[in-house]
Amino acid sequence: MYSKKNNSKDQTMLDEKTITWFMACKAEDVPVNGGVCVKYHDVQIALFHFTRKNEWYATQNECPHRRQMALSRGMIGTQGDEPKVACPFHKKTFSLATGECLSGDECAIKTYPVRVENGKVYIGIEE
Numbered sequence: 001m002y003s004k005k006n007n008s009k010d011q012t013m014l015d016e017k018t019i020t021w022f023m024a025c026k027a028e029d030v031p032v033n034g035g036v037c038v039k040y041h042d043v044q045i046a047l048f049h050f051t052r053k054n055e056w057y058a059t060q061n062e063c064p065h066r067r068q069m070a071l072s073r074g075m076i077g078t079q080g081d082e083p084k085v086a087c088p089f090h091k092k093t094f095s096l097a098t099g100e101c102l103s104g105d106e107c108a109i110k111t112y113p114v115r116v117e118n119g120k121v122y123i124g125i126e127e
């Protein structure tokens with residue numbers, strides 16, 4: 001188990017042990033400035049290509065407001081410098097970077113690291 005006394009090498013080893021990168025899809029499968037839903041086992045993940053900012057984000061697909069599996073179909077944009085997604089049901093917005101609810105509610109969403117290599121998109125899952 002990780003403790004704060006470990007040096008950075010241990011932290012790296014921890015990351016290698018606990019983050020599983022799975023190939024979610026091809027980069028071309030994700031719409032420009034939009035999202036898709038991908039599954040990792042039984043977990044639905046919303047994957048977004050924020051083309052305008054040349055950035056990728058992944059979050060849980062379930063909106064915590066009414067538990068709709070909908071965030072991958074939400075509109076993305078920015079609030080100040082913060083990239084965000086708006087749930088298509090009641091328009092609550094969430095930071096794509098941190099998962100924080102930007103609509104003033106307590107609910108936050110889970111975010112996942114994303115990397116793109118050779119045209120393939122990988123999402124990191126902590127296990």
Ligand code: FES
Nearest residue numbers: 063065066087090
């Ligand atoms: S279900 Fe997403 S805002 Fe209500």
